[in-house]
Amino acid sequence: MRFSERFTLLFGALAICLAVLLTWTTTSVIDRAVEGRARERLEREADLLAAQIAAGPADLARIDSLIRLASKSLGVRATVIAPDGVVVDDSDVAPADIHKLENHGTRPEVVQAHSSRYGFSIRHSATLGFDLFYLARPLPAGKGFLRLAIPYSQLRHLESKYDWLAGGTIFLACALLFTIGSVAGRALTGPIRDVAEAALAVSRGDLEREPPAEGPREIVELSSAIRQMKTSLLDAAERAEAERRLADTVFQTLPDGVAVVDRHWKILDANPAFGRLLNSEAQAGRSLGDVLRDRELFDPFERAVQQQRPVEQTVERPDERTWIISAHPLSGVGGAAAVGIIHDVTEMRRNESLRRRFVADVSHELRTPIASILAASETLAGLDPSDPEVPHLVEVVQRQARRTQELIEDLTDLSLIESGLVPLELQPVDLRKLAEEVAADYQPAARERSIAIEVGGQDGVSATGDPRRVGQILRNLVDNAIKFSPDGAVVTIDFEQEGPDVVLSVRDAGVGIAPKEHDRIFQRFYQVDRSRSKSRPGTGLGLAIVKHLANLHGATVTVESAPGAGSRFSVRFPAQRR
Ligand code: ADP
Numbered sequence: 076m077r078f079s080e081r082f083t084l085l086f087g088a089l090a091i092c093l094a095v096l097l098t099w100t101t102t103s104v105i106d107r108a109v110e111g112r113a114r115e116r117l118e119r120e121a122d123l124l125a126a127q128i129a130a131g132p133a134d135l136a137r138i139d140s141l142i143r144l145a146s147k148s149l150g151v152r153a154t155v156i157a158p159d160g161v162v163v164d165d166s167d168v169a170p171a172d173i174h175k176l177e178n179h180g181t182r183p184e185v186v187q188a189h190s191s192r193y194g195f196s197i198r199h200s201a202t203l204g205f206d207l208f209y210l211a212r213p214l215p216a217g218k219g220f221l222r223l224a225i226p227y228s229q230l231r232h233l234e235s236k237y238d239w240l241a242g243g244t245i246f247l248a249c250a251l252l253f254t255i256g257s258v259a260g261r262a263l264t265g266p267i268r269d270v271a272e273a274a275l276a277v278s279r280g281d282l283e284r285e286p287p288a289e290g291p292r293e294i295v296e297l298s299s300a301i302r303q304m305k306t307s308l309l310d311a312a313e314r315a316e317a318e319r320r321l322a323d324t325v326f327q328t329l330p331d332g333v334a335v336v337d338r339h340w341k342i343l344d345a346n347p348a349f350g351r352l353l354n355s356e357a358q359a360g361r362s363l364g365d366v367l368r369d370r371e372l373f374d375p376f377e378r379a380v381q382q383q384r385p386v387e388q389t390v391e392r393p394d395e396r397t398w399i400i401s402a403h404p405l406s407g408v409g410g411a412a413a414v415g416i417i418h419d420v421t422e423m424r425r426n427e428s429l430r431r432r433f434v435a436d437v438s439h440e441l442r443t444p445i446a447s448i449l450a451a452s453e454t455l456a457g458l459d460p461s462d463p464e465v466p467h468l469v470e471v472v473q474r475q476a477r478r479t480q481e482l483i484e485d486l487t488d489l490s491l492i493e494s495g496l497v498p499l500e501l502q503p504v505d506l507r508k509l510a511e512e513v514a515a516d517y518q519p520a521a522r523e524r525s526i527a528i529e530v531g532g533q534d535g536v537s538a539t540g541d542p543r544r545v546g547q548i549l550r551n552l553v554d555n556a557i558k559f560s561p562d563g564a565v566v567t568i569d570f571e572q573e574g575p576d577v578v579l580s581v582r583d584a585g586v587g588i589a590p591k592e593h594d595r596i597f598q599r600f601y602q603v604d605r606s607r608s609k610s611r612p613g614t615g616l617g618l619a620i621v622k623h624l625a626n627l628h629g630a631t632v633t634v635e636s637a638p639g640a641g642s643r644f645s646v647r648f649p650a651q652r653r
Contacts, residue, residue: 082260
């Protein structure tokens with residue numbers, strides 16, 4: 076039931092109760108007033124009549140005419156009763172019938188009149204069929220009692236108009252009370268209803284709806300509480316939305332493939348990486364089996380759901396990629412049965428194997444010179460200092476120690492360059508100047524083998540780079556060119572503008588390299604044939620350093636060579652870096 080209806084009902088009940096109470100009170104007040112007035116009147120009339128009766132002789136005819144006159148003029152019934160209760164005379168009864176009247180000695184008013192001045196009673200007259208007021212008083216000198224009676228209706232008639240007036244007033248007052256009550260109820264519950272409706276609208280998600288801002292203080296307080304609730308609801312919704320968006324972005328951009336499936340193996344959600352890795356459309360609703368197309372891939376999902384525990388499995392793909400598939404059971408989460416993650420670890424495994432190979436290579440490369448040093452020094456230890464073998468063995472120790480040193484320096488350099496810890500100080504590098512410096516540095520070594528180093532190229536060609544590092548590239552290439560050239564050959568350093576690019580190259584007429592080796596020679600420690608070096612053996616790291624340094628500059632290194640036809644190594648610096 077609505078609050079306003081309760082108010083109306085309450086005030087209705089209140090109005091009815093009040094009407095009953097007021098009517099009862101008013102009626103009894105009027106009744107009492109009528110009674111009082113009737114009594115007073117009858118007392119005065121009885122006093123007067125008794126005085127008249129006592130003033131003359133006790134002649135029955137005189138008394139009879141007196142009481143009949145009084146009865147007529149006063150509208151009352153007068154009865155004269157002897158002290159023993161016998162009715163002596165009655166204004167309404169013919170004298171001949173008086174003896175038929177029963178003894179009045181036991182009438183309450185007569186009994187009362189024995190002990191007090193007046194006796195009074197209201198009784199229903201069976202003879203007349205209506206209520207009567209009786210008042211009795213003793214007659215002077217113990218001559219009995221005078222009783223006056225008057226019909227109650229006669230007295231009440233006068234007051235009836237007051238009854239109507241009082242009744243009307245009570246009705247109007249109660250109706251007014253009821254109206255005020257229900258209007259007040261409505262006025263009071265109106266704002267409550269507005270607040271309730273606003274709260275309901277907010278709970279249904281209509282966040283635009285504002286609760287009333289005006290009205291009684293309690294309503295304003297309630298409205299402000301709802302407004303605060305709405306604000307925190309909005310904040311919470313915003314936060315939840317931001318978190319959902321974040322989770323979605325992470326899900327969408329995750330490099331690992333993620334798919335959630337239900338217990339019928341239908342995909343509920345899958346991120347783009349999942350489809351990309353499987354080279355298939357992995358949209359929601361599709362069967363997981365159709366998307367995976369491989370029993371081995373499906374197996375972890377199946378086991379995770381069957382055994383209700385996470386399952387992880389490494390899978391080697393036919394295209395030599397390695398995946399780790401982990402499937403987790405998801406019981407009771409939005410109908411999801413499992414979530415599977417495909418993590419592509421190919422690169423990681425490749426790096427691990429490269430690292431292992433690198434360690435093996437380094438140990439291998441270091442083992443040879445150190446073994447030579449050890450062998451030579453052990454032999455030396457047993458020889459007499461004047462032994463003719465001593466200088467040779469000392470030279471072996473020195474050479475191998477130098478080689479070890481070079482190896483360690485190259486390795487340190489390479490690892491620094493590879494890890495990006497070499498800061499480049501980029502600036503225009505005058506290639507002619509650089510080439511002439513490098514040629515001059517290598518002149519002594521070249522001259523030993525009658526090799527000529529020529530600097531060709533155009534004037535004014537410059538590349539943007541770190542002069543020290545571009546110099547290191549050029550030194551490595553010139554060093555190789557000399558190393559793999561026959562005595563008396565020519566090594567040429569060239570640099571030219573080719574369209575927007577600048578190309579720096581080193582050409583020799585040495586042993587050359589078979590095309591199938593062209594890629595491998597840039598790998599660490601790779602050497603085509605150690606015995607080919609015309610001078611000292613290398614470390615196999617020079618070209619790897621060249622390649623990494625060139626890449627740091629955004630440049631590319633290429634080789635043109637064939638066995639017996641010499642080689643040309645070119646470094647192309649792209650335009651945008653210049
Ligand atoms: P190394 O220290 O052996 O020179 P590099 O990494 O500089 O190591 O070169 C790798 C291999 O490439 C060499 O061992 C050699 O076989 C081959 N190579 C490099 N430069 C030349 C060249 N100019 N002529 C012929 N072969 C070369």
